[in-house]
Amino acid sequence: MKAVIDPAELLLRRLMRLLRWRLWIQEKLQPTEWQVTLLWAALAGFLGALSSILFTGLAEGVHDLFGYSGNGVGVVESMRQLPWWGCLLVPALGGTCAGLVLLLGKHIAPGQSSTDYMEAIAIGNGHVPIRASVVKSVAALFSIGSGGSIGREGPMVQLAAVLASLIGRWRQFTPPQLRLIVACGAAAGIASAYNAPIAGSFFVAEIILGTIAMESLGPLAVSAVVATLTVRVLTSAHVLYRVPEFHLNSAWEMGPYVVLGLLMGVLAPWFLRSLRQAEGFFVSLKLPLVARLTLGGLAVGAIAINVPQVAGNGYSVVVQILNGGLMWKVLLGIAACKWLATMASFGSGAPGGVFTPSLFMGASAGYLFGMAVHAVWPTAAQDPRAFALVGMGAFLSAASRAPVMAVIMLFEMTLSYDIILPLMLCSVIAYYTARGLDTRSLYSESLKTKAAAAESVAPFSTETRVADLMRVKPPVVGETARFAEIARLFLSVRVNNLYVVDAAGRFKGVVSLHDIKPYLGEPDLAELVIARDILHEDFPRVAPSQPLAEALGGFLGIAAERLPVVEPDGTLRGSLSKGDLLLALVEKRKKPVAA
Amino acid sequence: MTPPTDLIANPDVLALELQAASGAEAIRELHARLGAVGGGVTDAPRFLADLMERAAIASVCIAADVALPHARTAGVGRMVLAVGRATQDVAFDPEHPGVRLVFLIGTPKAAVADYLKLVAGLSRLLKKPGVRAGLLTAKTEAEFLALLARGAESKR
Numbered sequence: 001m002k003a004v005i006d007p008a009e010l011l012l013r014r015l016m017r018l019l020r021w022r023l024w025i026q027e028k029l030q031p032t033e034w035q036v037t038l039l040w041a042a043l044a045g046f047l048g049a050l051s052s053i054l055f056t057g058l059a060e061g062v063h064d065l066f067g068y069s070g071n072g073v074g075v076v077e078s079m080r081q082l083p084w085w086g087c088l089l090v091p092a093l094g095g096t097c098a099g100l101v102l103l104l105g106k107h108i109a110p111g112q113s114s115t116d117y118m119e120a121i122a123i124g125n126g127h128v129p130i131r132a133s134v135v136k137s138v139a140a141l142f143s144i145g146s147g148g149s150i151g152r153e154g155p156m157v158q159l160a161a162v163l164a165s166l167i168g169r170w171r172q173f174t175p176p177q178l179r180l181i182v183a184c185g186a187a188a189g190i191a192s193a194y195n196a197p198i199a200g201s202f203f204v205a206e207i208i209l210g211t212i213a214m215e216s217l218g219p220l221a222v223s224a225v226v227a228t229l230t231v232r233v234l235t236s237a238h239v240l241y242r243v244p245e246f247h248l249n250s251a252w253e254m255g256p257y258v259v260l261g262l263l264m265g266v267l268a269p270w271f272l273r274s275l276r277q278a279e280g281f282f283v284s285l286k287l288p289l290v291a292r293l294t295l296g297g298l299a300v301g302a303i304a305i306n307v308p309q310v311a312g313n314g315y316s317v318v319v320q321i322l323n324g325g326l327m328w329k330v331l332l333g334i335a336a337c338k339w340l341a342t343m344a345s346f347g348s349g350a351p352g353g354v355f356t357p358s359l360f361m362g363a364s365a366g367y368l369f370g371m372a373v374h375a376v377w378p379t380a381a382q383d384p385r386a387f388a389l390v391g392m393g394a395f396l397s398a399a400s401r402a403p404v405m406a407v408i409m410l411f412e413m414t415l416s417y418d419i420i421l422p423l424m425l426c427s428v429i430a431y432y433t434a435r436g437l438d439t440r441s442l443y444s445e446s447l448k449t450k451a452a453a454a455e456s457v458a459p460f461s462t463e464t465r466v467a468d469l470m471r472v473k474p475p476v477v478g479e480t481a482r483f484a485e486i487a488r489l490f491l492s493v494r495v496n497n498l499y500v501v502d503a504a505g506r507f508k509g510v511v512s513l514h515d516i517k518p519y520l521g522e523p524d525l526a527e528l529v530i531a532r533d534i535l536h537e538d539f540p541r542v543a544p545s546q547p548l549a550e551a552l553g554g555f556l557g558i559a560a561e562r563l564p565v566v567e568p569d570g571t572l573r574g575s576l577s578k579g580d581l582l583l584a585l586v587e588k589r590k591k592p593v594a595a
Numbered sequence: 596m597t598p599p600t601d602l603i604a605n606p607d608v609l610a611l612e613l614q615a616a617s618g619a620e621a622i623r624e625l626h627a628r629l630g631a632v633g634g635g636v637t638d639a640p641r642f643l644a645d646l647m648e649r650a651a652i653a654s655v656c657i658a659a660d661v662a663l664p665h666a667r668t669a670g671v672g673r674m675v676l677a678v679g680r681a682t683q684d685v686a687f688d689p690e691h692p693g694v695r696l697v698f699l700i701g702t703p704k705a706a707v708a709d710y711l712k713l714v715a716g717l718s719r720l721l722k723k724p725g726v727r728a729g730l731l732t733a734k735t736e737a738e739f740l741a742l743l744a745r746g747a748e749s750k751r
Contacts, residue, residue, distance in 0.1 A: 479652075480652050480653055482653070512707070515707050515708055515711060516711070518711075518715070519711055519715050522715050522718055522719075524657040524658075524718040524722075525711070525714060525715060525718060527654070527657060528654075528655065528656075528657050528663060528714065528718075529711070529714065530652065530653050532649075532652070532667075533649070533665065533667060533710065534707045534710070534711060535667070535707070536705075536707060537704060538704075538705065
């Protein structure tokens with residue numbers, strides 16, 4: 001017997017103690033791959049918020065650049081102060097600049113045509129091209145800063161998604177994970193644009209992922225919360241729309257709200273259709289890109305000479321409506337003009353979003369309807385401003401086809417809980433009405449065309465295979481690896497099963513952490529036991545060529561988080577994570593993963 | 596299946612006078628006796644080949660005078676244990692020339708956990724004060740078995 005413990009054995013004992021600690025922590029905290037994903041989601045949220053703040057700052061800079069009086073004056077106010085020729089010139093110039101940037105972008109980022117984050121998440125592999133996105137965002141700065149009737153949330157979300165995609169690519173995420181992290185970026189973008197973390201998560205879950213399964217909603221929520229928190233700490237962000245208190249004064253009011261829901265359900269698809277028609281009209285002019293965008297800006301400017309309220313995303317007018325500061329005749333005029341201006345901006349292809357303009361349409365229509373009911377039957381609509389608020393939610397619900405998100409977003413933007421009953425009812429009615437009239441939503445159209453294009457490009461990969469999802473180079477040990485070596489490897493990589501390969505790289509089986517866990521305090525075993533002594537040869541495995549649904553069967557009946565991916569000749573190719581597999585299967589649209 | 600700790604107290608084979616001088620001989624001798632009592636061993640040649648192969652890959656000794664030749668093999672239908680005490684020093688490998696106690700283990704392929712339990716149980720038993728010395732000097736099989744039975748007492 002040895003009287004003195006030799007240093008090697010001492011080291012071994014320390015190693016075993018460390019591994020016991022790690023296991024203890026693992027058992028207490030159960031850190032699964034999902035939980036690690038949450039950390040990356042938080043980072044995506046933080047970066048998304050920073051990019052949103054940057055974009056807002058730059059948009060204001062461009063706004064000042066166009067000769068508007070600065071100091072935080074809104075686009076509408078700036079437009080009001082401009083002479084008539086200025087009203088014409090500035091949006092037109094903005095359109096020209098945006099067009100030139102886009103044109104230049106075709107040289108900087110040739111071939112990077114698919115820039116949309118929704119596409120990357122829903123039908124792509126999660127790669128959001130950087131240069132093309134930056135080009136589009138810079139172009140959007142000009143169209144937004146010059147007073148185009150378009151929302152700024154689109155480019156903000158796009159930028160946040162690009163940064164998230166970069167994180168994922170840096171960490172070498174698999175396609176489903178990459179798509180999820182891009183979705184987290186998008187949620188962060190929405191959350192920071194509207195100061196609405198819950199709506200941010202639900203927007204992405206409901207519209208893009210098409211599921212509110214916890215697998216994806218959890219990371220989305222974390223990302224959105226971190227983003228909102230960052231914006232609140234770094235800027236003076238507050239509740240987006242300050243609204244007076246509303247009360248449901250009488251149960252009779254629910255009657256008109258039902259009618260409002262129906263009305264919005266009809267109006268929203270009509271609005272979307274008009275935008276598409278405007279787009280078709282501008283395309284049919286066959287003008288060069290720069291000229292088309294200039295013309296769009298000119299049209300907005302022409303309307304803004306008499307109705308400056310059409311400039312920008314409509315935020316300031318919505319605030320006015322919610323505070324009851326507009327006569328109905330005036331509002332009717334503004335709303336009609338705003339509709340036309342949005343058609344001009346969107347139709348000419350000005351980069352930006354139509355989310356906030358949708359809110360504007362809902363608020364105006366709701367308010368006008370509320371006024372009308374109030375005039376006829378005051379008991380049923382004591383405060384028309386409440387109808388404006390509910391109208392926003394209902395219109396959004398009908399346009400985006402995401403009623404849950406719409407209800408939550410309205411609640412978060414106003415923090416007014418009093419309207420929740422009519423809001424929920426109205427949003428759901430508007431949603432069903434709109435769905436009955438038109439199957440296309442604000443977002444479905446471009447996705448469908450792109451999905452069809454993706455399928456025609458890669459018709460052979462109609463089904464995702466294990467090889468598309470697997471991670472290469474899993475940690476392995478040799479058959480003769482000693483217990484100590486196995487323990488050391490378990491300590492450095494976070495897996496529950498180590499793959500054992502022979503000299504030729506052929507898969508032999510797995511060593512399970514679960515098996516060795518009780519014996520980490522036994523130095524004798526560390527000397528005696530080698531990998532092949534504790535090998536599970538019958539461990540389930542999947543082949544690279546197997547379709548995903550089939551691979552899922554491999555996980556049945558075992559508690560493993562990963563399965564080895566093994567060629568028919570026995571060569572170990574990689575590992576397939578259950579998390580990745582479930583994510584891929586949970587995504588509603590089972591589209592091919594682009595290679 | 597018999598719990599591994601019970602198997603320690605009641606090994607399939609107990610041979611207090613192993614004649615072997617080398618590890619390979621010790622393994623052969625205990626293997627032959629296991630085959631003779633029948634029961635667990637279903638494919639004796641296969642079992643022996645696996646034992647030899649494993650002993651050739653890496654040392655099977657856990658102390659200067661204790662060896663645990665073992666194999667996870669398709670040659671046994673259940674876990675088997677043969678315990679031997681050599682009358683002279685047995686050279687298992689260059690680093691372990693003076694082995695006196697040999698515990699030969701055969702485990703079915705799937706029984707990874709039981710195998711570890713048995714090995715850990717033996718290792719703990721031999722660490723108990725007086726056990727190893729007692730096993731080396733036990734005069735009768737009953738005495739030897741009584742000491743082995745202490746392995747079944749404590750399951751930690």
